[in-house]
Amino acid sequence: MPDFIAQWLNQNDIFTAMTIMEYWDGLVTTVHLVFLSLVIGLVVAVPLAIMRTVRNPLVSGPVWLYTYLFRGTPLLIQLYIIYYGLAQIEGIQETFWWEIFREPFYPALLAFTLNTAAYTTEIIRGAIVSTPHGEIEAAKAYGMNWFLRMRRIVLPSAARRAVQAYSNEVIFMLHASAIASVVTIVDLTGAARNIYSRFYAPFDAFLFVALLYMLLTFALVFAFRKLENHLLKHQRPLSS
Amino acid sequence: MKNLIFAASCALAMIAGGVQAQERDLRIAFDVPYEPFEYKDDNGELTGFEVELAEAMCEEMNANCEFVIQAWDGMIPGLLARKFDLIMSSMSITPERAERVLFSEPYYNTPGGWFGPESFSTDVTDMDAMKGKTVGVQRGTTMDTYVTENMGGIVTIKRYTTADDMVLDLEGQRLDVVFVDYPVGEQTVLSKEGFKEVAEPVKLGEGVGVAMRKRDKDLAEEVNAALATLKEDGTYDTIMKKYFAYDIKM
Numbered sequence: 001m002p003d004f005i006a007q008w009l010n011q012n013d014i015f016t017a018m019t020i021m022e023y024w025d026g027l028v029t030t031v032h033l034v035f036l037s038l039v040i041g042l043v044v045a046v047p048l049a050i051m052r053t054v055r056n057p058l059v060s061g062p063v064w065l066y067t068y069l070f071r072g073t074p075l076l077i078q079l080y081i082i083y084y085g086l087a088q089i090e091g092i093q094e095t096f097w098w099e100i101f102r103e104p105f106y107p108a109l110l111a112f113t114l115n116t117a118a119y120t121t122e123i124i125r126g127a128i129v130s131t132p133h134g135e136i137e138a139a140k141a142y143g144m145n146w147f148l149r150m151r152r153i154v155l156p157s158a159a160r161r162a163v164q165a166y167s168n169e170v171i172f173m174l175h176a177s178a179i180a181s182v183v184t185i186v187d188l189t190g191a192a193r194n195i196y197s198r199f200y201a202p203f204d205a206f207l208f209v210a211l212l213y214m215l216l217t218f219a220l221v222f223a224f225r226k227l228e229n230h231l232l233k234h235q236r237p238l239s240s
Numbered sequence: 241m242k243n244l245i246f247a248a249s250c251a252l253a254m255i256a257g258g259v260q261a262q263e264r265d266l267r268i269a270f271d272v273p274y275e276p277f278e279y280k281d282d283n284g285e286l287t288g289f290e291v292e293l294a295e296a297m298c299e300e301m302n303a304n305c306e307f308v309i310q311a312w313d314g315m316i317p318g319l320l321a322r323k324f325d326l327i328m329s330s331m332s333i334t335p336e337r338a339e340r341v342l343f344s345e346p347y348y349n350t351p352g353g354w355f356g357p358e359s360f361s362t363d364v365t366d367m368d369a370m371k372g373k374t375v376g377v378q379r380g381t382t383m384d385t386y387v388t389e390n391m392g393g394i395v396t397i398k399r400y401t402t403a404d405d406m407v408l409d410l411e412g413q414r415l416d417v418v419f420v421d422y423p424v425g426e427q428t429v430l431s432k433e434g435f436k437e438v439a440e441p442v443k444l445g446e447g448v449g450v451a452m453r454k455r456d457k458d459l460a461e462e463v464n465a466a467l468a469t470l471k472e473d474g475t476y477d478t479i480m481k482k483y484f485a486y487d488i489k490m
Contacts, residue, residue, distance in 0.1 A: 197384070197399075
């Protein structure tokens with residue numbers, strides 16, 4: 001470690017090696033939780049979005065209800081219901097479900113996944129229905145069936161339109177994950193709250209954690225810009 | 241004119257008080273309700289452990305006491321603005337407060353209590369037996385500090401913002417045992433069926449003291465002397481036993 005950092009660390013009471021480790025563990029938990037919920041959420045959202053665009057209300061209706069419920073209620077309430085609500089079910093402590101829901105991690109992961117999947121479903125659905133008619137007609141003219149049309153034409157072009165809106169959803173999800181600390185998960189915010197309550201130094205504890213969230217956000221923004229550049233290469237004007 | 245008469249009579253009263261030198265006027269502030277320390281009974285009379293202790297203290301100091309109701313957030317400002325002379329409203333002694341007010345010797349300290357389900361039979365002081373158990377505490381309390389310092393790394397510590405959330409998780413069997421301020425645990429955990437106190441209460445922190453203005457050093461000495469007498473002659477114990485089943489004496 002460079003000398004000046006060591007010196008600075010020695011001069012303050014709060015940012016000792018121990019609290020830095022707490023922040024680090026919090027960072028790992030936050031990234032773990034957000035990454036898993038986003039990946040699972042995206043995998044679930046693609047088929048749901050396709051179902052949502054189907055004309056048959058028996059197929060699209062349940063998906064509509066699901067996105068309506070999860071977008072219509074705050075994530076905090078969903079987390080409370082899943083974490084505290086499930087524990088109140090008579091006898092759940094004796095079933096194998098309790099192995100999963102005893103610790104706060106899986107209830108939080110479930111709440112976050114269901115929430116982000118609902119938003120992502122709507123983002124992708126919007127991109128699918130805005131596919132230019134000409135592209136679909138051309139695909140039909142080539143004799144492509146529905147499945148091939150989806151795979152080759154609709155989904156790739158929808159992905160290009162969805163990526164900007166989806167990058168917002170990813171950043172919102174990262175910030176929304178701060179509420180995991182209310183169900184005793186020691187994520188970044190949880191670590192900050194513990195350190196705050198130990199030293200009664202709100203500025204130091206929370207400004208530092210805000211900085212960490214900001215760094216994560218910048219990393220995400222950077223990654224999405226690269227992805228957009230890659231996906232939307234064909235739309236760029238020819239450079240002189 | 242009225243003000244002048246009032247001022248004159250006040251001055252007279254002060255001179256008279258100075259001459260007699262036994263009856264001094266003291267105003268003592270409480271924040272109600274905070275059962276069982278200070279609250280209003282069914283007849284609207286102010287009562288509680290600290291109120292009775294204050295009455296006994298005033299008698300001991302031969303003072304003429306008036307009780308004032310003051311909301312908690314205006315407590316120290318009200319004292320400094322001379323709206324009253326003493327605070328006896330469960331104010332814990334902390335270094336931050338001690339910079340602004342003068343504290344007497346502590347007169348009580350509620351212990352931390354261990355509460356758990358009926359089936360809990362582990363000795364909480366046996367670190368080998370406690371290994372891997374999950375303990376709930378309220379974040380930033382003296383109980384949190386105690387568990388973190390003495391059992392960190394041995395037990396899993398879960399920190400909660402409110403006691404209600406913690407009790408929910410104790411009921412839901414996510415926690416093996418909780419360590420909370422005894423009166424809080426008594427009201428929340430013990431009031432539910434199937435839960436008990438699983439170990440002896442533990443004394444923590446510096447306790448609660450009478451707060452006064454910094455310049456009132458003579459008054460502080462009198463208060464300390466009176467409290468010491470009450471603690472020795474059994475008056476304190478009599479009052480304490482009326483309100484508590486456990487020892488809060490300091």
